[in-house]
Amino acid sequence: MDEIFLIDVRKSILADNENQAEEIRQDLAAKKVFMLNVMASPGAGKTSVIIQTIRRLKDRHRIAVIEGDIESMVDSEKILAEGIPAVQIQTGGACHLDAPMVTAAIDGLALDKLDLVFIENIGNLICPAEFDTGSDLQAMILSVPEGDDKILKYPLMFSICDVLLVNKIDYLQDSDFNIELLRRRALELNPRIQIFEVSCKTGVGFETWCDWLAKRVELKTN
Amino acid sequence: MDEIFLIDVRKSILADNENQAEEIRQDLAAKKVFMLNVMASPGAGKTSVIIQTIRRLKDRHRIAVIEGDIESMVDSEKILAEGIPAVQIQTGGACHLDAPMVTAAIDGLALDKLDLVFIENIGNLICPAEFDTGSDLQAMILSVPEGDDKILKYPLMFSICDVLLVNKIDYLQDSDFNIELLRRRALELNPRIQIFEVSCKTGVGFETWCDWLAKRVELKTN
Numbered sequence: 001m002d003e004i005f006l007i008d009v010r011k012s013i014l015a016d017n018e019n020q021a022e023e024i025r026q027d028l029a030a031k032k033v034f035m036l037n038v039m040a041s042p043g044a045g046k047t048s049v050i051i052q053t054i055r056r057l058k059d060r061h062r063i064a065v066i067e068g069d070i071e072s073m074v075d076s077e078k079i080l081a082e083g084i085p086a087v088q089i090q091t092g093g094a095c096h097l098d099a100p101m102v103t104a105a106i107d108g109l110a111l112d113k114l115d116l117v118f119i120e121n122i123g124n125l126i127c128p129a130e131f132d133t134g135s136d137l138q139a140m141i142l143s144v145p146e147g148d149d150k151i152l153k154y155p156l157m158f159s160i161c162d163v164l165l166v167n168k169i170d171y172l173q174d175s176d177f178n179i180e181l182l183r184r185r186a187l188e189l190n191p192r193i194q195i196f197e198v199s200c201k202t203g204v205g206f207e208t209w210c211d212w213l214a215k216r217v218e219l220k221t222n
Numbered sequence: 223m224d225e226i227f228l229i230d231v232r233k234s235i236l237a238d239n240e241n242q243a244e245e246i247r248q249d250l251a252a253k254k255v256f257m258l259n260v261m262a263s264p265g266a267g268k269t270s271v272i273i274q275t276i277r278r279l280k281d282r283h284r285i286a287v288i289e290g291d292i293e294s295m296v297d298s299e300k301i302l303a304e305g306i307p308a309v310q311i312q313t314g315g316a317c318h319l320d321a322p323m324v325t326a327a328i329d330g331l332a333l334d335k336l337d338l339v340f341i342e343n344i345g346n347l348i349c350p351a352e353f354d355t356g357s358d359l360q361a362m363i364l365s366v367p368e369g370d371d372k373i374l375k376y377p378l379m380f381s382i383c384d385v386l387l388v389n390k391i392d393y394l395q396d397s398d399f400n401i402e403l404l405r406r407r408a409l410e411l412n413p414r415i416q417i418f419e420v421s422c423k424t425g426v427g428f429e430t431w432c433d434w435l436a437k438r439v440e441l442k443t444n
Contacts, residue, residue: 042372043369070375074375093348093352095317095348095349122348123263124346124347127317145368145393146263146264146266146367149296152293152296153345156292156315168367
């Protein structure tokens with residue numbers, strides 16, 4: 001009985017979220033702003049990947065970041081240190097960002113003066129996959145130390161993402177992570193997924209990823 | 223408005239969960255079975271730590287494992303390969319285990335013939351911290367590649383755990399992970415937390431951890 005009640009509430013929450021995500025999408029379309037939702041486990045390197053991407057694209061696009069965290073402000077401080085505006089969402093316990101939270105954050109940004117907004121979602125491979133944030137592109141980061149079997153356990157996340165960034169690729173040689181197996185499993189589940197191998201430590205792979213992203217941003221903003 | 227509704231539902235869910243967790247605790251006390259709830263991010267090494275612990279304790283205690291996963295059975299298969307009974311909970315999307323799920327799993331175990339039950343919770347540092355499973359001990363695993371700042375972002379998890387296992391300690395020398403800073407932050411937040419440094423790859427630290435755990439199990443089962 002409890003179970004049925006729970007599911008009804010959840011469906012209604014997801015429907016409300018979908019409506020609000022659509023409003024965000026219309027607002028971003030009118031203002032020609034591209035939004036990228038970045039999702040990953042805790043510690044996979046979301047903030048580091050965003051910073052490495054910002055450093056390579058900030059002369060090309062006007063960028064801002066929406067930072068989601070349960071409690072802290074540490075990631076926003078790192079973004080501000082790059083000279084990029086950041087809006088912090090503190091969810092106070094919630095394990096994902098939703099469209100109402102993103103709407104509130106966007107209200108704190110000067111969209112007319114931006115081309116590209118990153119959302120750094122809460123560190124979680126589960127619920128963020130269910131909540132549309134109105135973004136143009138869904139990206140997930142999987143770091144090599146997490147293992148190549150994560151796709152078996154969190155298939156929804158891998159199936160809704162447009163981009164898979166395999167981070168900490170410098171760990172590959174000391175690990176039993178099978179990158180070819182991961183690629184095959186990811187493409188079987190989600191044939192449209194774009195896979196990039198990167199390392200924030202060595203910088204490898206960022207040129208390819210940033211060029212790819214910049215082209216998508218320019219298609220919308222030009 | 224939605225927000226207030228959500229909170230009410232959540233409170234009622236948590237209260238129902240607490241009641242059922244208390245029933246589990248009474249059942250385990252009557253049958254002298256010790257239960258350990260293992261929580262961590264995806265890929266931190268929950269299954270590997272449980273297997274390494276089983277190998278060192280299976281001649282001393284009668285062990286079973288409750289495996290929580292959103293979809294797959296891969297972890298249960300690994301446990302069965304160790305000659306240990308496993309019950310798989312597939313949550314079908316839910317990002318944590320709760321007491322009703324654990325009750326259903328326990329019904330599938332011969333508690334009279336067991337001393338020690340591991341729960342491998344869903345890979346998530348957020349919601350599992352809120353749901354009492356009726357376990358005697360809460361343990362979390364943090365792996366070195368995740369970084370030493372996770373405590374700032376997921377303080378509830380660190381504050382409710384009795385044990386922190388710092389896994390993949392073999393990565394320490396190639397990383398900027400500050401183990402002393404982590405220890406200090408963890409003990410400031412949670413002065414009773416027991417911290418063990420381990421590596422499933424090298425086996426380092428498991429003797430100390432397993433001796434400590436075995437003593438707690440024996441206090442209950444003898």
